[in-house]
Amino acid sequence: MNQSAGAAQHTHRYSVEEKIIGLFLRTITQVCSAFIRTAAAAALWSSRLQMLSEQSNFSDDENVPGSSWHTFSLQFGVWKDIGPVGPDRNWKGIGISLLVILVVLSFIGLSIVLLSKDTGSKTSGSPLTLDDLFQRSFQIHDPDAKWISAKEIIFQRWDGNVFKMDMNNNKTELLLKNTTFATFKASKFAISPDLNFVLLGYDVKQVHRHSFLASYLIYNLYTREVQELNPPEVSNSALQFASWGVQGQQLIYIFENNIYYKANVQSSSWRLTSSGQDGVVFNGITDWLYEMEVLHHQAAHWWSPDGSRLAYLTINDSLVPTMFLPRFTGSLYPRGTEYRYPKMGQNNPAVGLHVITLDGSSFTEEIKPPDGFHTRELYITMVKWVAQEKLSVRWVNRAQNMSVLSLCDTTAGSCITKHVMVSDKWLDGQNEKPVFSRDSTAFFTIMPLKHSSHGAFNHIAMISNHSSGKDVSLHHLTSGTWDVTHILSYDESTNSVFFLSTEEGPSQQHLYRVSVMDSSDKECLSCSLFRSNCTYYDAALSSDCQHVLLNCRGPGLPQTTLHKLSSMREFQTLDESAELRAALKNRRVPKTERRTVQINSFAFRLELILPMDLDETQKHPLLLVLYVFFFKFSATIPPS
Known part of the structure; x- marks a missing residue:
């Protein structure tokens, strides 16, 4: 294992705290040792001088019966004790000496305790084993906290109970007991927007990194009634996707690559698409390429804010060559799976973007790509609703050196180009979602900004234009030799943009706020928390930008906290990995x-x-x- 020259010179590296405590221990020991020697010498001479004084004062009484004073004689410049002169002692000097010794021992003991606290946990205990990693107590728990309104969140505690917290009164309400998961052997859940039902997923089977198959139950939180979620034509189905909509009890699920919709729990299922074909044509979900390399998640559909429309991708892999990947499972003959995998120069999946109206009319509008883009030579890397009828879409060519951001009217299917990026290199971060103003005339996105001597870094650009797409102005709100990783929200009431960045260091990520009116007015909100083991955060802001959920991802154990943005140091802890912390205490x-x-x-x-x-x-x-x-x-x- 090759190592740098600097690393090879040291067989052990001490932390700054260890060095400080060690230096403190040595200094205290040396100072106290010198103090003991000085105090002892002073006490001895003080005792002798007092005895001389007493011998001088009472020499005439040395023949008095009962007298026991010691007398001294001076011979060759040295005082010698020549006998008992009395029972008195220099108790003051002896007491001072004992006190000094006790103080020294206390300092030494304190230093040893401090040093052992810092290093003992690193060297004591039994080693961590592979078996430990499969124990429940060693699993990292994610409370999966989500905003359901500007003042309410839902989260799951480490014991499995699901709660709702209200910011208005700081009250917590139990929504779902942990025993429900055990009863139905469920490992996934989602609560309806009206908080009346929960979707429970069981028999989960992983497909790729993000995708899975599962069976689902709809559970009434009040009556405890249960019903299976299945398409009309089959029972006991394994669904590719199932989730609630954004209003009431809207429900969407995907079976055999087709999208099904329920307006509420009691209504019949409505099949929105019929072109789905296993392994070939995908509606509303991703194929392997889009899941792993483009969107990085399973879902390929997006609800409008009021739930009246649904945008979805149709991905056609019919012309994409297949690749056979063997799986060696210990059997005599290896098993394998075929994947549609486009190599260089081969056909890419054809992708189309559609918007369907959910009022029963089945009206579907296709969103066409910009001029110059062919459906097989492009990627759709980002889709986001900006308003009830407006959709932002990012189109990227196959070479990934050109991207076009469009704002589309879903009622007419027409789009306006808002921004074009062209580079002689590969464009990164093209699935990052821009943040728009309410009137859609301005938006914030991440763009590379060249630094004079250190290359280019990703920073926030504000782009303003009229609804016609003309009169564009662009200026950066941030700059420096660090990267903005995510734009979270734009608060128009304070003209502030909230974002995550690595300004404190490449291994750190913190929450920041910057003013749109004055880019020098920038503030790190999570830096003020001073948590030595929490320097990498994810964040989710409430819709009114008054509260934030902070997820600490390291370098210490994960924890999730809820903060008011106006007072970051006042917070509530939703999860601090207490069970894992206890399990690691003796490891x-x-x-x-x-x-x-x-x-x-x-x-x-x-x-x-x-x-x-x-x-x-x-x-x-x-x-x-x-x-x-x-x-x-x-x-x-x-x-x-």
Whole structure:
């Protein structure tokens, strides 16, 4: 295992806290030792001088019966004790000496305790084993907190109970007991917008990284009545997708690559599409390419804000060549699966964007791509509703060096080009969603901004124009040698944009606010929390931009907190991984180190996860986990 020269010089690295405590311990010990010697010498001479004084004062009484005073004689410049002169002692000096000794011992004990607290947890306890990782207590719990209104959230505690929290009165209400999951063997859930029903998923079978098959129940939270969710033509079906809409009890599910819609729980299912074909034509969900490389999730449909329309993709893989991937399962003959996988120069999936009206008319409008784009030579990387009838779409060519952001009228199917990006290199982050103003005349998006000497960095650009798409103005709200990773929200009442960025360091991500009127008015909101083990955050703002859910992703254990944006240090903890924290208390976990390796003019930052007792003077095999095509690929590189 190759190491940098700097790393090879040290077999153990101490933290800043360890060094400070060690220096404190040595300094206190040296100072107190010197103080003891000085105090002891002073006490001795004080005692002798007092005795001399007393001998001088009472020498005439040395023959008095009962007298027991010691007398001294001076011979050759040295005082010598020549006998008892009395029972009195220098108790003041002795007391001072004992007090000094006690203080010194207290300082030494305190230093040892502080040092053991910092290092003991890293070296004591039994090692973490593979079996531990499969125990429930060692699993990371995600409360999956979601906003359901400007003042209400839903979240699941570590014990499985699902709650609703109201910001108006800080009250928490139990919505779903953990016993419900055990009763129906459910592992997934979703609560309807009207809070009357819950969708329970069971018999979950993973397909790709994000996609899965599952069976579903609809459970009434008040009457506890249960009904199966199935398409009209079959029973006991495994659905590819199921979820609530945005209003009341709207429900959508996908079976055999076709979309089904229920206006409410009691209504009949309405099949919205009929072109679905297993492994070939996908409606409302992604094929392998779009799931893994383009949208990065399973769903390929989007509700309008009022729930009256549904936009969805139709992905046609009929001309995409197939690839056979064998699976070695220990049997004599390996099994395999065929995937539609486009290689360079081969046909891509054909993709189309449609909008259907959910009023019973089945009216469907196709959203056409911009001029110059062919359906097989483009990607649709982002779809977002801006208003009840307006849809923003990002189209990217196959070379991925040109993108067009359109604003489309879904009633007429017409689109206006809002922005075009062209580059001589591959464009990154094209599925990032822009944030629009209420009247859609201005929007905020992430664009690369060149730095004079350090290349280009992703920053917030504000683009303003009229509804006709003309008179465009563009200016950046942020700049510097760091990246904006996500734009979260735009608060028009305060003219503020909220976003996540890596300004504090490439391994950190914090929540920021910047003023649209004055870009120098920028503030890091999560930096003020001063959590040493929480420096990488995800965030979700309420619709009125008054509260924020902060999800700490590391480097310590995950935790989820709820904050008022006006007072970030006042918060409520929804989950702090208490069970996992307790399980790790008596385990010796690996240490994490971040290093920088300089190769020519590039500085590569590495994060190493190392055993606590690693001897860096020796060579060790290295385990690499790489993403290769369909699966994560692990390889062990032997010592060399």
